[in-house]
Amino acid sequence: MRKRHGKGALLAVAGVLGALVIATTPVRAQAIAVIGDNAMDNFIATIPGKTATLVTDAQIATPGFLSGFAALVMTRNGFSFGVGLSPAAAANVAAYVGATGRVVVLNADFADDIGSAFTNGLVTNAVNYAASSGHGFVGEFNGAVSALTSNSNGFTPIGLIAGSAGALGFGGGGSAGNIILVPPGVGHAVTAGLTFPTNPGGVEFGATITGVSAPLILATFDNGNPAIIVNQGQAGTGCSTHVHGHNFPFAHGDPLAHRPGHSAADPRHGHHFVCSNHAPGHSPFPLQEDSGEVLLTTGFVAALNQDGQRNGPVKAARGGILQFFGSAAGLVIGENDEPAIRFTAPASGAPLFTTAPPDVRIGGLAAPVVFSGMAPGLTGVWQLNVQIPMQAPIGREVPVTVVLEGREVKSVPVAIE
Secondary structure, three states: OOOOOOOOOOEOOOOOOOOEEEOOOOOOOEEEEEEOOOHHHHHHOOOOOEEEEEOOHHHHOOOOHHHHOOEEEEOOOOOOOOOOOOHHHHHHHHHHHOOOOOEEEEOOOHHHHEOEHHHHHHHHHHHHHHHOOOOEEEEEOHHHHHOEEEEOOOOOOOOOEEEEEOOOEEOHHHOOOOEEEOHHHOOOOOOOOOOOOEOOOOOOEEOOEEOOOHHHEEEEEOOOOEEEEEOOOOOOOOOOEEEEOOOOOEOOOOOOOOOOOOOOOOOOOEEEOOOOOOOOOOOOOOOOOOOOOOOOOOOEEEEEOOOOOEEOOEOEOOOOEEEEEEEOOOOEEOOOOEEHHHOEOOOOOOOOEOOOOOEEEEOOEEOOEEEEEEOOOOEOEEEEEEEOOOOOOOEEEEOEEEEEOOEEEOEOOEEEO
């Protein structure tokens, strides 16, 4: 990106940014097959619109048996390390899921943490997401490593996701540490409504996983080892987070471009935070400079809290996600230096990431960046999602600094409680 010559477009905010809402599919009863008897299957039976049926390996190995279920959840019996599927059952699961079934891998003993708000929400999201395809799979612990193409536990690989798992064990793969949201997980249905980072008290066992494509990893442990994986990037998955009521006219008179047929000032239409099937830094959004030019003259002028309310009138909670919006004036895209201010980011598919995340500090403390790039579905808008440090100062005007390749970008202060 670089500053363009000539007058820059100022981004102003008119009106109040609307609320963040989660779009859900109407609930209907769906049968979920569960192999492994523990708190997981008992909890799944409580998910609205779902029924849980314990099944056996022999049943799964029977051709056509799984066709009566919307998803298969593979966990383990009690607190054991569990067992793998027979080759016949594994082959039937692979055929059942096929190329279009949705898969969620939970790389830890999450069944032992059922009852916590985080794990209950995660399992609910995972089951709903997998079942929405009509032939999905959720693997927890032994089911997680079995879902990959290889593992060191002696379990028959199902081969739903390319990757390899090491031996399951206490603290394996960093599983006793924090779980951290990474960019592909932002706005994903599996992580919706969950608070990151988190360290579930009952989660202690897992495995080191390698070889999984980065865009499929929604969350990691502290050491970067995958904790939550899906088999599809978010393109085409119907990501569910919207921000309604945006009205971002530019000060120099050019209206904010919007989706075809929709008015940018019309609160009935929303901004869809689409999901990524590209790892950060692998999109055509290179950082460039122009001699002596300031990177941005306008910066970030508005922020939303994690619940979608406008920051300022409503304070954000420590540990939550802040979504900043600003003008992309002065930035360019691709080798042809297309002005980002005139670029309409796709409203679906892979968003454009900056090739390097900016350094962000809130109240002088480093704030993890979970997304930095063009705001999907909007024209000329740079979106920056960051996590508020747990030790951030409390106040109504906590300063925010953003530095991209050594140059500071202006930002509004934020209100934190």
